[in-house]
Amino acid sequence: MSEGRNKINWYPGHMAKARRLLSEQISRADVVVELCDARLPRASRNPDLIRLIQNREHILILQKSDLADEKETERWLAYFRSLGVTCAGIDVNRQYKQVMRLITDKAEAKVRQAQSRGISKTVRVMVVGVPNVGKSSLINRLNGSAVARVSDRPGVTRSNQWVKVNPYLELMDSPGLLWPRLDDQQAALRLSYIAAIRDDVQDVYDLALHLLDDMMEAKPDAVMERFRVNDASLRGAELLEAVCRGRGFLLRGNEADEERGCRVVLDEFRAGKLGRITLEKAPVPFPQRT
Ligand SMILES: Nc1nc2c(ncn2[C@@H]2O[C@H](COP(=O)(O)OP(=O)(O)OP(=O)(O)O)[C@@H](O)[C@H]2O)c(=O)[nH]1
Numbered sequence: 001m002s003e004g005r006n007k008i009n010w011y012p013g014h015m016a017k018a019r020r021l022l023s024e025q026i027s028r029a030d031v032v033v034e035l036c037d038a039r040l041p042r043a044s045r046n047p048d049l050i051r052l053i054q055n056r057e058h059i060l061i062l063q064k065s066d067l068a069d070e071k072e073t074e075r076w077l078a079y080f081r082s083l084g085v086t087c088a089g090i091d092v093n094r095q096y097k098q099v100m101r102l103i104t105d106k107a108e109a110k111v112r113q114a115q116s117r118g119i120s121k122t123v124r125v126m127v128v129g130v131p132n133v134g135k136s137s138l139i140n141r142l143n144g145s146a147v148a149r150v151s152d153r154p155g156v157t158r159s160n161q162w163v164k165v166n167p168y169l170e171l172m173d174s175p176g177l178l179w180p181r182l183d184d185q186q187a188a189l190r191l192s193y194i195a196a197i198r199d200d201v202q203d204v205y206d207l208a209l210h211l212l213d214d215m216m217e218a219k220p221d222a223v224m225e226r227f228r229v230n231d232a233s234l235r236g237a238e239l240l241e242a243v244c245r246g247r248g249f250l251l252r253g254n255e256a257d258e259e260r261g262c263r264v265v266l267d268e269f270r271a272g273k274l275g276r277i278t279l280e281k282a283p284v285p286f287p288q289r290t
């Protein structure tokens, strides 16, 4: 992929503070539930967070799997399981109970251990992940009522809050966390497609161009039908041009209205108009030792 016109400054100041706080809190949690976006299971995992939760009881959830390709989600889950990761793909509105089951499995040993010493243990579960991935939505579902604010913008949750679900279980919501490395422009752009990074730090042209390319690789038929493009080999600026012409976004003098084309590409992807789509292919599962 080509370098963007501008480097994305994707690490807002408040996040350095949030990271310090999170690292302390993670060390006190019994189980960490890490959320990623099922449409981008690689780019939406924060390597910094992965380091912080290493050696802790950990569950990985591919959330928004209702928006991702079902078969591809299965392949991703097979891959993560081959690495020994406990994981599930969920639509938060319909499958949150699966997460509760996984938490219970992980917590059981700790609860029993405490019981054997005559202590009744409250299991503490932290929910972490990049902005806008659905952490607060999951907390609300697991809790059975809305305790955390949810919105389709990144950076909604600002402070970490404990929620007591029952006498044995406390959940902690956390602010979405990005990582400070600026070297991976591709991941930065991909995080923008799913609104984990605010649009106003972006060049919308770059964003739409990369998104179109990614969609064309993942689901060419849907792109060609939706945007009325008839050449599957087009990429980059030529593809954007074809999209504008296909959809009739033209300026005076028959020039393509790229600005409108870019906006529409982004909006329609985010509104799920291209159907279920996963933009990153799963690696082959790690070979198992026999
Ligand atoms: N389709 C779909 N949408 C979801 C799912 N989970 C969450 N959402 C939507 O994703 C958006 C973000 O949800 P939040 O729960 O606010 O995300 P968050 O991770 O708490 O975000 P920050 O606090 O900003 O980091 C909202 O519009 C939710 O309705 C899901 O499984 N499927």
Ligand SMILES: [Mg+2]
Residues within 6 Å of the ligand: 135, 136, 137, 148, 149, 150, 156, 157, 173, 174, 175, 176
């Ligand atoms: Mg939140």
